[in-house]
Amino acid sequence: MADHGAQACVTPIDVLATPPGGPRDAGITIRERRLLGKLLLRGDPHDTDFNDIVQRTVGTAPPITPNRCVFHDALAVIWLGPDEWLVVTPPGREDGLLDALAAGGVAVTDVSDQSTVIRLSGPRAREVLAQGCALDLHPRSFSVGSAAQSRIGRVRTTLWQVDDRPGYDLLVSCSFAAWLWTWLTDAGGEFGVRVEAG
Numbered sequence: 001m002a003d004h005g006a007q008a009c010v011t012p013i014d015v016l017a018t019p020p021g022g023p024r025d026a027g028i029t030i031r032e033r034r035l036l037g038k039l040l041l042r043g044d045p046h047d048t049d050f051n052d053i054v055q056r057t058v059g060t061a062p063p064i065t066p067n068r069c070v071f072h073d074a075l076a077v078i079w080l081g082p083d084e085w086l087v088v089t090p091p092g093r094e095d096g097l098l099d100a101l102a103a104g105g106v107a108v109t110d111v112s113d114q115s116t117v118i119r120l121s122g123p124r125a126r127e128v129l130a131q132g133c134a135l136d137l138h139p140r141s142f143s144v145g146s147a148a149q150s151r152i153g154r155v156r157t158t159l160w161q162v163d164d165r166p167g168y169d170l171l172v173s174c175s176f177a178a179w180l181w182t183w184l185t186d187a188g189g190e191f192g193v194r195v196e197a198g
Contacts, residue, residue, distance in 0.1 A: 020197045027124030027191025030184055032198040033117040033169065037094025039087040040080075042107040053104035057097060058087060069147040069160045076169070078147045078160055086158070086171070088117065116177045120184060121167035124191040129159075129168065131187045139166075153183035 043050040045064040055061045059072040062085045069078040076088040101108040126137050132153035147160035158171040172180050
């Protein structure tokens, strides 16, 4: 089970003491989505029992199309590989889901404290990411429900698009979270940056 006490991820905002604020018409808005639950699932996407258990427990079957994610009731299920998915939950929901999935025979690991999620959104968010990411983020190639693992500003990141604003969630290791936060705010400086509380 996740322990969000002393062992929890040191967060970018905590490290940098970044005060919330910034222009309302900023080109990008950035905030940390604090203490989300993160469960790593392994299974056979063609196994009906596996899919049924995940569907009943999480509320949606895992996506079988590469580089996709699905959303249900504030949860995101992200495709990581042919037999691997990441379930991102609101804070506090991961323990119940982990127990239910494990009881159903699903191979599941709680990896909540290994990483944090940064939400980047706004009319210039795509341009900011493009400064340090090799992915084609044009809407014809990457839209709501798209997900990928790549490097952003040289930092290994899993990102998925959550809305057409556009808004993106960036999953990053705790060790590199402060570095990525700084890179994003520096890259967005020319467009204006608004920081929201986590």
